[in-house]
Amino acid sequence: MPIFKFLSSLRLTVSLLGFGMVLIFVATITQVELGIHEVQAQFFRSWIAWWDVMPGETKFPIPIPGGTLLGLLLIINLLAAHTARFKLSWNKAGMIVIHSGILLMLVGEIFTGLLGREAQMVIREGEILNYSSFPREVELVVIRPDADGLETVTAIPQSRLKDGAQFPFGGFTVNVHRYFPNSEILPEADASPAFDPVRATDGSGKGYAARRMPLEAADNRRDLATAFVEIIPDSGKSQGTWLLSNAFKGEQSFTAAGRSWKMAIRPRRLYHPFSIKLIDFSHDRYLGTDVPKNFSSKIKILNPDTGENREDLLYMNHPLRYGGLTFYQAGFENNDTTSIFQVVRNPVWTLPYISCAMVGFGLLWVFSQHLIKAISRRNKPSPAP
Amino acid sequence: MSRFQKITAWLIPALCLLYIAIAAIRATRPATGFDFKTFSSLPVVSNGRIQPLDSLARNALLSIHGKQRVPGDDAPATPAAWLAELNFQPARADTRKIFLIHHDDLLGLTKLTPSEGKSYSYAQLLPSFAALQPEARRIGNADSKTWSPYEKALMSLTRNLTLYNQLKHALALPGQDHLESEFTQFLSTIASALAEEENQSRGQAFSQSAIDAASAPMTTVLDWTPMTEVYTTPSGSGPDAWKKLPDSLLESVEKKQALHPATLAYARLGDAYRAQDITAFNSALTDYRTWLAAQRPELLKKATSETFFNAIAPFYLCMVLYVVAFVCAIVSWLWNGSTFRSAAFRVLLIGLSLHTLGLITRMLLEGRPPVTNLYSSAIFIGWGAILLSTVLELFHRNAIGTAVAAVVGFATLLIAHHLSLSGDTLEMMRAVLDTNFWLATHVVVITLGYSATFLAGTIAIVYLLRRAFGSIPKSTATSLRGMVYGVICFATLASFVGTVLGGIWADQSWGRFWGWDPKENGALLIVIWNAIILHARWGGMVRERGMMVMAVFGNIVTSWSWFGTNMLGIGLHSYGFTDAAFLWLSAFMISQVLVMALGLVRERTRD
Numbered sequence: 001m002p003i004f005k006f007l008s009s010l011r012l013t014v015s016l017l018g019f020g021m022v023l024i025f026v027a028t029i030t031q032v033e034l035g036i037h038e039v040q041a042q043f044f045r046s047w048i049a050w051w052d053v054m055p056g057e058t059k060f061p062i063p064i065p066g067g068t069l070l071g072l073l074l075i076i077n078l079l080a081a082h083t084a085r086f087k088l089s090w091n092k093a094g095m096i097v098i099h100s101g102i103l104l105m106l107v108g109e110i111f112t113g114l115l116g117r118e119a120q121m122v123i124r125e126g127e128i129l130n131y132s133s134f135p136r137e138v139e140l141v142v143i144r145p146d147a148d149g150l151e152t153v154t155a156i157p158q159s160r161l162k163d164g165a166q167f168p169f170g171g172f173t174v175n176v177h178r179y180f181p182n183s184e185i186l187p188e189a190d191a192s193p194a195f196d197p198v199r200a201t202d203g204s205g206k207g208y209a210a211r212r213m214p215l216e217a218a219d220n221r222r223d224l225a226t227a228f229v230e231i232i233p234d235s236g237k238s239q240g241t242w243l244l245s246n247a248f249k250g251e252q253s254f255t256a257a258g259r260s261w262k263m264a265i266r267p268r269r270l271y272h273p274f275s276i277k278l279i280d281f282s283h284d285r286y287l288g289t290d291v292p293k294n295f296s297s298k299i300k301i302l303n304p305d306t307g308e309n310r311e312d313l314l315y316m317n318h319p320l321r322y323g324g325l326t327f328y329q330a331g332f333e334n335n336d337t338t339s340i341f342q343v344v345r346n347p348v349w350t351l352p353y354i355s356c357a358m359v360g361f362g363l364l365w366v367f368s369q370h371l372i373k374a375i376s377r378r379n380k381p382s383p384a385p
Numbered sequence: 386m387s388r389f390q391k392i393t394a395w396l397i398p399a400l401c402l403l404y405i406a407i408a409a410i411r412a413t414r415p416a417t418g419f420d421f422k423t424f425s426s427l428p429v430v431s432n433g434r435i436q437p438l439d440s441l442a443r444n445a446l447l448s449i450h451g452k453q454r455v456p457g458d459d460a461p462a463t464p465a466a467w468l469a470e471l472n473f474q475p476a477r478a479d480t481r482k483i484f485l486i487h488h489d490d491l492l493g494l495t496k497l498t499p500s501e502g503k504s505y506s507y508a509q510l511l512p513s514f515a516a517l518q519p520e521a522r523r524i525g526n527a528d529s530k531t532w533s534p535y536e537k538a539l540m541s542l543t544r545n546l547t548l549y550n551q552l553k554h555a556l557a558l559p560g561q562d563h564l565e566s567e568f569t570q571f572l573s574t575i576a577s578a579l580a581e582e583e584n585q586s587r588g589q590a591f592s593q594s595a596i597d598a599a600s601a602p603m604t605t606v607l608d609w610t611p612m613t614e615v616y617t618t619p620s621g622s623g624p625d626a627w628k629k630l631p632d633s634l635l636e637s638v639e640k641k642q643a644l645h646p647a648t649l650a651y652a653r654l655g656d657a658y659r660a661q662d663i664t665a666f667n668s669a670l671t672d673y674r675t676w677l678a679a680q681r682p683e684l685l686k687k688a689t690s691e692t693f694f695n696a697i698a699p700f701y702l703c704m705v706l707y708v709v710a711f712v713c714a715i716v717s718w719l720w721n722g723s724t725f726r727s728a729a730f731r732v733l734l735i736g737l738s739l740h741t742l743g744l745i746t747r748m749l750l751e752g753r754p755p756v757t758n759l760y761s762s763a764i765f766i767g768w769g770a771i772l773l774s775t776v777l778e779l780f781h782r783n784a785i786g787t788a789v790a791a792v793v794g795f796a797t798l799l800i801a802h803h804l805s806l807s808g809d810t811l812e813m814m815r816a817v818l819d820t821n822f823w824l825a826t827h828v829v830v831i832t833l834g835y836s837a838t839f840l841a842g843t844i845a846i847v848y849l850l851r852r853a854f855g856s857i858p859k860s861t862a863t864s865l866r867g868m869v870y871g872v873i874c875f876a877t878l879a880s881f882v883g884t885v886l887g888g889i890w891a892d893q894s895w896g897r898f899w900g901w902d903p904k905e906n907g908a909l910l911i912v913i914w915n916a917i918i919l920h921a922r923w924g925g926m927v928r929e930r931g932m933m934v935m936a937v938f939g940n941i942v943t944s945w946s947w948f949g950t951n952m953l954g955i956g957l958h959s960y961g962f963t964d965a966a967f968l969w970l971s972a973f974m975i976s977q978v979l980v981m982a983l984g985l986v987r988e989r990t991r992d
Contacts, residue, residue: 010924017917021910025945028906032953040901105885109899118897286433286813287625288614293433293813317820317894328896344896352898356885363878370874374867375780 008080016074019065026051026064035216037136043067045113071106078103094365101358108351116346119270120330123278124338128302130275132343133267138225138246142167142174143262158268161227171257175230177241180212182223185247198228198241203252205243222246225265231256270343274303274323279311281339283332295332297339314341390724397713398731401706405739412696420667423674424654425465428681428688429555430616430627433813437688439695441615442468444809445552449545450483451806456504457481471549472556473658479507484545488538494520507549510542517543555615556630557655558605564652568634568644571602575638606631618647619681646676691750691811699743700764704798706736711791714784726784733778733787736794737771744768751811754825756832759951760801760810765829766947767797769836770843773872777844781864789843793836803966823890831883831908835943837876838911841869842940845933846980852930853983866929869936870922876939877915884908903953907946914942934984940977944970 006012027043030052034042043049044067054060065073078099119132140156156167156174158181165176178198188199191209200206210226224247231239233256242252244265251262277300284293296315301308301322314320320327326349330342416422425439432444442464446453453464460481461467471478482504486492495513497505510517521543524536532540553559561567578599584591609631616627620636628636633648644652650673657665677685713729744755744764751757756765770793778786804810814824848865851857857865887905892898899905918935921927927935948970 010920011926014917014921014924014926017913017920021913021917021942024906024910024913027901028903028950028953031903036901044901112898116897287430287627288616289433289813291433291813291815317823319893319896326896328894330895342896346896346898349892349898352885352888352892356882356889359885360878360882363881367874367878371871374871 004080004084007076008084009077010081012077013074013081016070016077020070020074023049023064023067023070038215071110075103075106091369094362094369096362098359098362098366101355101362104351104355104358108348108355111348111351112346115348117270117344119343121276121327121341121343122333122338123276123341124334125278125281128275128277130273131269131271132341133269135222135267137268138223138265139268140174140176140227140229140244140265141251141263142169143251143264145260145262155268158225161225169257172231172233172239174263175232177228177230178210179225179227180210181225182213182215183210183226183245184213185210185224185226185243185245196228200228200241200243202240202254203242203244204248205245205252208243210243210245227265229263233257272323272325273305274301274308276301276327276341278339281332281336283336295329295339297329297341394724394727394731397709397728398735401709401732401735404705405702405735408697408702412693418663419466419469419658420670421461421463421466421469422692423667423670424469425463426685426689426692427650427670427673428619428677428684431555431614432809434809434811435684435687436809436811437692437695438468439465439692440809440811441552441555443695445548446483447806448808449485449549450504451485455481455483456502468552468556469654469658471553473655475553475559478553479511482506482509484510484542484549486538486542488535490535491538491542494539507546510546514546517546551613552615554609554612556617556651558609558631562656562659564655565649568648568652571606571634572637572644574602575599576641579638606634617651618645619684620645646673646680649673650676687750690746694743694746694750699739699746700798700801703736703740703743704795704802706732706739707791707795707798710736711788711795714788714791717784722784726782726787729784729787729791730778733771733775733790736791737768737775740764740768740771740794747811753814754821754829756828757814757824758810758812760804762828762832762835762947763797763801763804765832766836766839767794767801769833770794770797770840773837773840773875777868777872781868783861783864785844785847785861785865785868789840789847793839793843820890820894823886823893827883827886827890829883830879830886834876834880834883834908834911835947837872837879838915838939838943841872841876841936842938842943842977844868844872845936846940848933849937849980849983853986862929866932869932873915873918873936873939877912877919880908880911880915884912903950904946907950910942911939911946914939930984934981937977937981937984941974944973 023043026049027039030043031039046066047069048063049066050061051064052059052061082096082099119134121129121132123129138158140161142154142156144152144154146152154169160167161176161179163176163178165179167174167176178196180196185205185208186195188207188209191211195209195211199209210228213224216223224245226243226245226247228241228243230241231254233239239254239256242254242263244252244263246265246267248264251264253260253262255261278297279300280298281295282298283295285291286293294315296313298311298313299320300311303309303323312320314327314329316329319329324345324347326344326346328342328344329339331340332338333340425442426437428435428437429441430436431441443453446455446464446467450456455461455464455467461470467478467481470481482500482502484505484507485503486495486497486505487503492499494516495505495510496516497509497513517539520539524532524540527536529540557564578596581591581593581595585596610629613629615629617630618628618633620626620628620633628645630648630651633645636642637644637648643649650669653669654666657663657669674685710729710732713725713732717723717725717729747761747764748755755768756762771790774786774790774793776786778784778790780786844865848857848862848869851861884905887908888898891900891905914935918927918932918939921935922932948966952967952970
């Protein structure tokens, strides 16, 4: 079968690896403009990636195969090649081990993409938190404070926030007039005509104007998501327009359907069934320099389900693994009083370890065979060139 | 081999050993006059680590002047002697032309007339401070990635002026010419003022004038502290217990003690230097050294070893040896094969031993695995390539391994030398990287992968050059092919394992195995490229010549991963941004493309 022959050919392997190099190189240089997260989505987790060969004003994108496509084709190529040329012998066994390891690694990377989650916990000394947040995603929350001090939170994900989107609640509708994934917010007096004409009539955004901005590329900058929302009760008369943004701290309140509500745009949260308390953050620098020597966070884990109440110390290269999550000491701010943890869930984190061991062992095996052959073949000096 | 040939094959290596011995003797020979040799080995803390004054002076001079030698006929002969002059006779040091200004706009701003060597003294620059400072503030507010060449030059000049000023206040206070008596005076003035204040608080009779007398000297000392970042006085145990000179005075006051021996020593050294009293200078040194040997022997030992290491400069000696080995290897090809081949290989082994000793010394001084920054990666890449080529030479015995090792060794040490111009090469590790286990595994293995890929590429260059400008006998071609193939296999193994170990480190320390960071991508490119070569070879897509051309491209891929990714200035790994390196990298890559083009030249067979 010619198609099978093609799929199992070494020529395909070499071409796919060649395309892989092009993709990785282009993605690396594009990171300067797009930032690492955008590049991951557009180049490595995509079927087709667009390479802008002339960066700058005039765009001239050409398509190149994306990471998902290449990964899938490589897996097919690998499986086909081994099916076509399968032969169990000591000579071939090393190759089979190497390629199984690589297969496992590719599969692991796909599952990490599907199942892995990366959030952050920004916690002040003394604070107790039972959630982490996704710094690059926002949600619009509408909160109904209940009588017993509890709150019912309705979160609208970022993907559903669009100009003109409407979200009916019992008794009123939240009407999104404008939604800017990234924006600039200025006092009305300083705003140029380029700013959006919509204004807030109530809340902390009154007197401010906003306009859409391109998404931030740099790793250390965050997008300011902004929405103008109008609250329209079922009776029909507008309650007013609010300017919501993750630039504002805290929630804004409004009244509808005979009770008070709160709403906000904030980083999307991931709630945990336990709480973390930051007892102390400490940070040393090398004498006479600003170079960090170490930083560590003393925390307490509070789990009402298991009754756990214990202290732990997190520091660089020493994460805390708890409840299927791993907490890493990632940074600090506010004069060393706030600690930042990277919170990661990756159920397949063991796969790279296994595949690395397999490939390393297999390579050693195969190349030792080569070496032994070479030594036995050549034990005489070769003449000078 | 005739008797003459045998002698020659040993004579050249023997001369090389003699050369090293002379360098070692010169490094240990005691000084005459002012004992700047002992002075240079006094320990201080700067840049977060314990180091001898010698390293402090050398790195400062490299950063400011780009060389370790101060220009001028009457100039101090060693960096440490310059440091002594800077602290103890600053007015004279200020006339040394050590500041470099290459940019014309910057020269215009400072209103200096262009001078020979483009170097200027602190005194010449002093009038321009009023113009420099607002510019530096303006530029400092902008993102350093957007700086123009003029702005970069200005910022670097400002940084160097700051460094110079901080060093000037490290061991003395300019303007105070009799430090020992002034320090003692200070202690007694403050002590009596404190006693009077206590009387005052108890309601007893007290002398207001004695209290007032303390205020001016106290202000002087308090103002001195922020002027320097050098910690001179080991006042307690532990790395953070060091004190700057002025702080040590305050500590003596607080603890009602006499001057600390270190503080006293620097005061005496300064006074003796100004008085041109060699005996007093040297005896102050002896006193302090005796105290150190008795009380803090570990500091003295570390500082002395580092001073010796600096003085002998093993990597510079290695460069010389590699040139000798290369020349001998070439001679062996052109004339009298085995004599010069043996000589070349022996010289290479001497170089390798010295290179290894240098690496081990650095590891001991730092307490770290061999590769901790860009500088040490260059040293280690050269070392790894030479080690691999030694194995090749033992197998093939045709001087190709020696010649290639000498080229890679020389080139990487030259790169290391240029990287060392940016400052302290034994700097402390940032917290993120502070783990010896991963530095010893991931970093070492991946760097060996770089070594092997460069080595394969260099052997391939030998093949392509010989093929284009002559012809290769079949047996040599087979031998070269075997070398390149074997080294590529090793490169694949090392770069794969190294890359994945890096992923595992990342998973352990910040929770993601792979983040598509530029440096990670660069490492992955090397792995994939080596895999491509092997698959193309196995699939019969390329033959001997094709494999050689591909191996040369490996040089481009590796240099991209090593330097190119750092120039992007993004990502977790971009710890080694260098500017002028960009031109060199481009030139290197173009040269490699030209060599690859040689592969197109039609074969001239001569079997």
